[in-house]
Amino acid sequence: MRAEATQLKIYDSLAGDKRNFVPLKEGFVGFYVCGPTVYSNVHLGNCRTFISFDMVCRYLRHLGYKVRYVRNITDVGHLVDDADQGEDKIAKKARLEQLEPMEIVQQYSLDFHHVMAQFNALPPNIEPTATGHIIEQIEMIQAIIDNGFAYESNGSVYFDVEKYNESHPYGALSGRKIEDLMSNTRTLDGQDEKRAPLDFALWKNAAPEHIMKWPSPWGVGFPGWHLECSAMSTKYLGEEFDIHGGGMDLKFPHHECEIAQGTASNGKSPVKYWMHGNMLTLNGQKMSKSTGNSILPGELFSGNNKFMEKPFSPMVVRFFMMQAHYRSTLDFTSEALMAAEKGHDKLMEAMKTLQDLKPAGESTIDVPGLIGQFYKAMNDDFNAPVLVAQLFEAVKFINGVRDGKQTISKDDMEALQIAMQNFVVEILGLETTVEGGEDKLAPVMDLVLELRQQARENKDWDTSDKIRDGLAAAGIVVKDSKDGSTWS
RNA sequence: GGUCCUGUGGCCGAGGGGCUUAGGCACUGGUCUGCAAAACCAGUUACAGCGGUUCGAAUCCGCUCGGGACCUCCA
Numbered sequence: 001m002r003a004e005a006t007q008l009k010i011y012d013s014l015a016g017d018k019r020n021f022v023p024l025k026e027g028f029v030g031f032y033v034c035g036p037t038v039y040s041n042v043h044l045g046n047c048r049t050f051i052s053f054d055m056v057c058r059y060l061r062h063l064g065y066k067v068r069y070v071r072n073i074t075d076v077g078h079l080v081d082d083a084d085q086g087e088d089k090i091a092k093k094a095r096l097e098q099l100e101p102m103e104i105v106q107q108y109s110l111d112f113h114h115v116m117a118q119f120n121a122l123p124p125n126i127e128p129t130a131t132g133h134i135i136e137q138i139e140m141i142q143a144i145i146d147n148g149f150a151y152e153s154n155g156s157v158y159f160d161v162e163k164y165n166e167s168h169p170y171g172a173l174s175g176r177k178i179e180d181l182m183s184n185t186r187t188l189d190g191q192d193e194k195r196a197p198l199d200f201a202l203w204k205n206a207a208p209e210h211i212m213k214w215p216s217p218w219g220v221g222f223p224g225w226h227l228e229c230s231a232m233s234t235k236y237l238g239e240e241f242d243i244h245g246g247g248m249d250l251k252f253p254h255h256e257c258e259i260a261q262g263t264a265s266n267g268k269s270p271v272k273y274w275m276h277g278n279m280l281t282l283n284g285q286k287m288s289k290s291t292g293n294s295i296l297p298g299e300l301f302s303g304n305n306k307f308m309e310k311p312f313s314p315m316v317v318r319f320f321m322m323q324a325h326y327r328s329t330l331d332f333t334s335e336a337l338m339a340a341e342k343g344h345d346k347l348m349e350a351m352k353t354l355q356d357l358k359p360a361g362e363s364t365i366d367v368p369g370l371i372g373q374f375y376k377a378m379n380d381d382f383n384a385p386v387l388v389a390q391l392f393e394a395v396k397f398i399n400g401v402r403d404g405k406q407t408i409s410k411d412d413m414e415a416l417q418i419a420m421q422n423f424v425v426e427i428l429g430l431e432t433t434v435e436g437g438e439d440k441l442a443p444v445m446d447l448v449l450e451l452r453q454q455a456r457e458n459k460d461w462d463t464s465d466k467i468r469d470g471l472a473a474a475g476i477v478v479k480d481s482k483d484g485s486t487w488s
Numbered sequence: 489g490g491u492c493c494u495g496u497g498g499c500c501g502a503g504g505g506g507c508u509u510a511g512g513c514a515c516u517g518g519u520c521u522g523c524a525a526a527a528c529c530a531g532u533u534a535c536a537g538c539g540g541u542u543c544g545a546a547u548c549c550g551c552u553c554g555g556g557a558c559c560u561c562c563a
Contacts, residue, residue: 033563034563035563036563037561037562042563043562043563045562045563046562046563047563048563049563050563052563078561078562079561089561174491174492174558174559175491175492175558176490176491176492176558176559177491180490180491180559181490181491181559183490225561245563246563247562247563248493248557248558248563249557249558249561249562249563250562250563251557251558252558252559253558253559253560276563277563278493278557278563279556279557279563280563281556284555284556285556286556286557287562287563288562320500323500323501323502323511323512324500324501324502325501325502328494328501328502329493329494329555329556329557330500330501331500331501333499333500335499335500335513335514336499336500336501336513337500338513339499339500339512339513339514340500340512340513341513342512342513342514343511343512343513344512346512346526347512349526349527383502383503385501385502385510385511385512386502386503386510386511388502388511388512389501389502389510389511389512390510390511391511392511392512393510393511396528399527399528400527400528402527403520403527403528405528405529456522459522461522461523464522465522465523465524468524468525472525477525477526478525479525479526479527480521480524480525480526481520481521481526481527486526
């Protein structure tokens with residue numbers, strides 16, 4: 001473990017405050033994140049949440065924790081309308097496209113994995129699916145029934161919220177009172193199976209035409225959406241685990257229900273630290289599939305969309321996200337992305353420069369102190385934007401050394417090289433090498449630049465500018481300096 | 489309607505009672521350059537409005553106005 005690990009503070013949504021992070025088991029972290037429902041292409045807002053928690057996981061590992069990162073795939077049980085009414089999302093899509101539900105699941109799971117790889121998000125250690133854990137869910141339902149917190153009705157099973165609330169506060173995570181919830185609940189049709197409107201489904205009976213269904217002690221049916229996360233987190237991380245992450249919009253009711261289910265089945269509140277990432281907006285409006293104010297990652301990378309002036313690479317988008325705190329909303333605009341692109345390129349350029357620096361004498365700044373600032377930023381509830389600000393302090397210094405205006409000692413240079421690699425590449429997850437096929441291009445470019453240099457020495461500006469302009473048209477930028485020309 | 493969050497300079501975004509002129513982008517001037525780009529140096533623009541608490545508020549409290557989230561599917 002790194003010494004800095006003891007300084008980590010995490011904002012816990014349930015406590016409503018930053019708390020020192022102390023894992024349940026020293027050296028280990030159990031980490032669960034609510035994954036996507038794979039009934040359509042993953043959109044950019046979803047991606048932000050997963051990228052935020054990817055950064056969290058990377059930092060925990062950097063500190064020396066052995067992290068078991070579990071992120072589920074929801075492939076059944078998530079209904080399109082009211083939580084206990086309406087059609088299963090996967091089944092609806094399958095019906096519309098005349099496909100097997102599992103074809104839908106496969107198609108969008110592959111898309112999800114592809115996009116996450118483009119964003120350089122590490123895969124979780126375990127990625128369980130709801131349909132793969134029907135037995136575990138049935139067992140948990142039975143335990144909740146046995147403990148008196150759920151009842152069967154017409155082949156379905158519902159969680160008895162009022163009964164639960166007598167002994168445990170329901171609504172603590174989202175700051176709600178059960179009286180307010182009851183007075184605000186709409187009365188919907190077809191809820192006569194439930195004793196009270198607040199009750200939520202643990203198991204739903206399935207009509208004969210329903211495609212995705214399994215036998216259970218209560219008849220043929222399918223599990224309720226909230227249950228899978230409880231069942232799978234318990235199976236892989238235990239009845240109590242360290243960190244649970246997800247989007248803000250899942251706080252209520254989804255995570256509230258998870259707390260209730262965990263507590264009702266084994267008597268323990270399941271999660272030590274609740275973390276919630278904030279939403280993404282597009283031109284100031286919430287990104288939402290239903291309103292059309294939404295952009296797919298692929299559309300952003302290709303430029304094939306009506307919101308952005310140009311395409312942006314996955315790493316630029318990731319860098320842009322890292323410039324905002326995960327608990328703040330972040331607005332996607334063309335202008336903001338273009339600014340981020342320049343900043344990203346500047347940082348990456350400095351990463352290369354750092355490798356070729358010539359150490360000499362004493363350092364003109366306090367390098368260990370600067371590296372300490374990196375840790376200080378991340379230890380303050382994963383404050384990546386402050387980290388980025390500190391990284392740019394390093395960039396300024398690196399460029400100063402390169403230009404001979406500052407100096408760096410050998411020890412400091414090696415320490416800075418390691419630290420920058422750690423924070424930029426390992427923790428923020430920004431890849432420094434993305435181009436392929438550079439092997440053959442490099443010697444060609446050496447030749448081209450040599451020819452141009454000859455032209456410049458002969459003051460043949462027409463030729464040298466022609467070469468530069470021609471390369472620019474091909475997307476290669478030539479930069480001249482005293483020591484010769486470079487390209488990128 | 490209920491609960492909660494939020495409003496920072498041209499833009500994005502940290503911070504959060506008295507030394508951060510945070511940082512990035514943009515802009516202006518300068519250095520360098522054959523010119524340019526890149527680098528570097530310097531500089532400009534700020535805490536929605538009104539009232540209150542305080543020796544002192546962008547930072548706390550109240551109200552007003554604006555934005556948003558959840559309360560129904562969404563990360």
